Amino acid sequence: MNDEVLERHGLTREEYDRIVRALGREPSETEIGIFSVMWSEHCSYKSSRVHLKKLPTRGPRVLQGPGENAGAVDIGDGLAAVFKIESHNHPSFIEPYQGAATGVGGIIRDIFTMGARPIALLNALRFGPLDGPDGVRTRRIMDGVVRGIGGYGNSIGIATVGGEVAFDEPYAGNPLVNVLCLGVAPANALVKGTASGIGNPVYYVGAKTGRDGIHGATMASAEFDDRSAEKRPAVQVGDPFMEKLLLEACLELMQTDALIGVQDMGAAGLTCSTCEMGARGGAGVEIDVMHVPQRETGMTPYEIMLSESQERMLLVVKKGREAEVERIFEKWDLHASRIGEVTADGLLRVKDRGRVVAEIPNRALVDEAPVYNRPVKRPAYLDEVRALDVASLTIGRPAADFRRLLASPTIASKAWVYRQYDTMVRTNTIAAAGLTAGVVRIKGTERALAISTDGNGRYCYLDPRRGAMLALAEAARNVACAGAVPIGATNCLNFGNPERPEIMWQFVEAVEGLAEACRALDIPITGGNVSLYNETDGRAIYPTPVIGVVGLIEHASRTLTRAFAADGSSIILLGEGTGELGGSEYLKLVHNRVRGECPSIDLARERALQALLARAAADGLLLSAHDCSDGGVAVALAECCFDTGGLGAVVDLTPELSASHENLVSAATLFGESASRVVVSSRVGDEPRVLELAATRGVPARVIGRTGGTRLRVGVAGAVAIDCAVAEAEQIWSGALEMFFRRTAA
Amino acid sequence: MKARVFVTLKPSVFDPQGKTIADALHSLGYTGVADVRQGKFFEIDVEARTADQAFHVASEVADKVLANPVIESYRVEIPES
Amino acid sequence: MKARVFVTLKPSVFDPQGKTIADALHSLGYTGVADVRQGKFFEIDVEARTADQAFHVASEVADKVLANPVIESYRVEIPES
């Protein structure tokens, strides 16, 4: 086998030798293709697998951990929440609309293949700055991504209830598009991606197979450079209508007991679905590509096996039930094609008109894929960036900085984004988009699910271990602010090239930090996705773990949002800051520095805070809750005033000194991003009970002010630092993003 | 001067829109319709003295704004008036 | 046989897409572009023995399905092959 062939397939010489050993002979071309996609980083997790094992995945509620199409947790009433996050970074950079749209399509399939009805979508996005040298391109990418997410999700009729958008230079050449889907299934009827039962027929249903996306999985496993343009045909066009038909037909089929297993054909298409289903069931799968519906003529078995055409499913059904299955698909104008059957020999056998063109043990493709424990090295940049010389900062007026922060795209309202998403279809959305974590009620029960995604690349750049902890803590805190108890998490790990020891170090640190935080907060990881090689021309993104947390609200009617609810309520700050400015939005925006130590976190205290929130919400003691994140307590207070019709607040904060300079005190107090802090409000008279609850749990809590009037007044130790009409602040905040797009085109 | 730009998905790219329309036509009894592909088409009014010049501007615009070269190809025509 | 159907908004109907593209082109410095109108264009593969027959089928399809007469007009072309 010559090097050129291996390089084209992204295989090393050692990997090739392994293939020969697994087969006991030289592979055919089709077999090389099959191995190459299954052993690609994207499918095999070969660089990440040893580390992902460190994540806690078990818990009393976990019904399905990692390994299936999606994870699942028990939510009572005989139901399961099924959810997973997935990245579509590379395709979205090449073709923003379709890349993002097909990302949404892919994650929805992962959910309904589990037997769940998808009820909510979220998206976590990272782009470069909207202005500056790459501004035009970035705006075009963002516009396309947002339209693509909406185009797919709105059509298929799944509410997009949340997400996040942040902007930073390292994403200019490599935006991140992570999408999360949440569904609900009967807890005792989760469907698996398993092939079993010798002689059971294997069906193919959905769109026809074309040459699109061949080697998409391999593309997602390589860096970008100026040659990437050649790999472009890997982008596909999404067909939400087809997916809607598949969704309804599959859910209808799952009402019968004719189905053994199902998996969607995502990355590595037919190859991945056949061998993974076989491997899970300990069975063989034999198919003849002749029966695979084809869109183009003259496709080779190689092309058919590697195609990543969208909206296709593979099903194994019970022998003797074929007519019933076919009838359900016909109802939805879908044609189910029988392409093969389950065998006893554990092999993936691919035939072309009866002639065998590939014959590989399923285990060799799936379980025996190479695993690397890649070298790690602490990056040299760390010592330099962690040093923050506060004395060198020229401190301005807090009131002006406050306005600038409100207008910063990362902090400003994302209404321009989510107004383009259908946030309410299926009439489950309790907390309107933008108000808090997404909250969807579960019809037929008293309950609701809250869900949030979070991740701060800047923190992780400064300290990937702590940054990952902070990401999980923030996501969990956000659902806790809605009044929910966090019950499960999913994660999307976006990093650079793992073959560079410095990147690998970031990765390992982040995974270990996440694992520690999950254990401390008692939130199991039920699944996720790893996206590596997020680099363009050798420049990596910030290490960016994005964490999605699902929380359970026992009484949907007790759901909290961030907006102050009434004039004259008491404002209480739960938790306390230490004026930490390292890695903050303030430092970046006002002083153009990405430096310092990212905020510290005490996980035990975080857990106590979240438990306190759930309890106080359930007891009806709170009127609103909002966590302090980007922009610190000042921005959090402002956000509590927004969407209230202009309700103001008067607040006085205790100065936070920490180690910082004296002239920095008010900035640090107002804009520092210390973790584990939440602004809540309660009726006058209820605050003693809130404070008492907090005291018993060891959570610092203090009444800091009261709602009322039409201005937001924030003092630090009695000296007024911010005094701004809410209407004015809200106008800045809500109009900032839109300004960038006003004059851009379709 | 008028220029026309036709933007179509590249032949290798799946066209769900065309496919859905073709399916609908079949179910309406137009069985003789084998295939439909849907594209976009733009009529552009450009200030230009020669057809060549108009062609040039329209091509540039098509390349930069109207088509995404990753999945689409385009064709420019200057109709004789 | 191939037939092409062009569907355009009637002149009396405002075309927000064309307008947006024209604005974008202006902001990109293409000041010579006076006006843009966007339409749809379909390539249909019809079983037909003569160009006339193909024209007939395509026109019917355009009339019944592809264009909405309230806002759109259409034109059918059978390109010489």
Next chain:
Amino acid sequence: MKFAVVVFPGSNCDDDSYHAAKHVLGQEAEFIWHKETSLKGADVVILPGGFAHGDYLRTGALARFSPIMGAVAEFAKRGGPVLGICNGFQILLEAGFLPGAMLRNRDLKFHCEHVIVRVEQTETPFTLRAAKGQRLRIPIAHGEGNYYAPADVVQQLESSGRVVFRYCDERGDVTERANPNGAVNGIAGICNEARNVVGLMPHPERACEGALGSADGLILFESAVAAMAQEGVMRTA
């Protein structure tokens, strides 16, 4: 009272209309698959939101060829109340039940948000319980809701009192700013000449419970129930 909710393959607000009719209102409700040819004795027909047949060509363009549409036409001709919501409205336009057509929103963006509409006409089965000029806070969720009709048709709609809903601001004024999509004269919904077929872009079925942010949409469903009750009285009398 029985509501029929027609299900096209790409309908996605079918469950929502069903839920509103059945669980919020406590009426009977039944899904009718688009390939069927009978409405099975329904009293009210709802064409729900969604993207009926993918809508890649034009919204609602292919739905008029669905087998059920013959029965819907029959039902409408006999005076039965038909409500088209969002995609359902688009289908009613494409199928010729109502005049006009939908263009893309003037800013080319999909809009999902609460808007305010003013009830212009109460002499329809879906507004009879509302007051003229009453303002309803109801969500929209569409990319193509920019209602258009030739000037003479608009003129006729206006003069015959067939504009049923109009986008307005909080004070009830019809302004450019309050118009989310560019619809001519701020038109959000219209009815046919016989006034029994109503189409509107906003989603009343999404505004039937306070927990979802507004219950203002309920009045359309309650009106339908009242209308049928009246008719029942008339029938038995």
